[in-house]
Amino acid sequence: MRPWRWDRASLLSKIIDAHANPVETFLRDAPATLEQGIKDSGQTAEGEEQMAENSPTGDYVQMDSVDWVPFPEGLCEGPIRWKLLHVSPESGAWTAIFDCPSGTSFARHIHMGPGEYFLTKGRMHVRGGSTEGGATAIAPSYGYEECNAQHDHTEFDQDSEFYMTFLGPLNFIDDDGNTIALVGCGQVLDAWNAST
Numbered sequence: 148m149r150p151w152r153w154d155r156a157s158l159l160s161k162i163i164d165a166h167a168n169p170v171e172t173f174l175r176d177a178p179a180t181l182e183q184g185i186k187d188s189g190q191t192a193e194g195e196e197q198m199a200e201n202s203p204t205g206d207y208v209q210m211d212s213v214d215w216v217p218f219p220e221g222l223c224e225g226p227i228r229w230k231l232l233h234v235s236p237e238s239g240a241w242t243a244i245f246d247c248p249s250g251t252s253f254a255r256h257i258h259m260g261p262g263e264y265f266l267t268k269g270r271m272h273v274r275g276g277s278t279e280g281g282a283t284a285i286a287p288s289y290g291y292e293e294c295n296a297q298h299d300h301t302e303f304d305q306d307s308e309f310y311m312t313f314l315g316p317l318n319f320i321d322d323d324g325n326t327i328a329l330v331g332c333g334q335v336l337d338a339w340n341a342s343t
């Protein structure tokens with residue numbers, strides 16, 4: 148398994164697209180990206196049975212039989228791992244579970260659509276945590292993040308784990324608000340296939 152990175156050319160096209168119209172671009176490209184992602188994954192007729200049982204393109208995942216893989220570099224600090232559970236290009240939704248050791252954090256991002264999470268273990272500080280006007284989730288907990296929620300720093304000071312469904316892409320931004328990567332269901336499937 149290897150960490151996955153955006154290549155420069157695809158990153159540039161994502162940035163240009165994101166500035167043009169992020170949501171429209173994402174919805175336009177997602178089905179084709181998903182289809183190509185499945186082809187690129189090299190699934191065979193025999194493999195499709197396995198895919199249906201245990202891959203992002205199927206409807207059921209036995210999670211213990213899926214290995215954790217490193218979350219893409221540049222989108223987090225520290226050894227966060229994830230399992231991509233499902234992608235729904237027809238709605239732009241994607242679902243994953245994240246393993247976040249103490250001391251890790253996610254890079255600055257904006258939720259282009261709403262998301263719901265279930266913190267199954269540990270503690271997650273969102274938008275600076277409760278001491279800085281944000282929220283501190285303590286497991287077990289449920290949370291809703293609204294459309295356009297900006298998370299400058301999502302950090303974990305305990306070993307934590309959470310499950311989340313995202314409706315639409317995450318727009319990862321730099322300190323000046325410029326898009327670094329627009330990460331929707333097509334992109335997460337690409338990343339997952341590249342690292343498994």
Ligand SMILES: [Fe+2]
Binds near residue numbers: 256258292298301
């Ligand atoms: Fe977030």
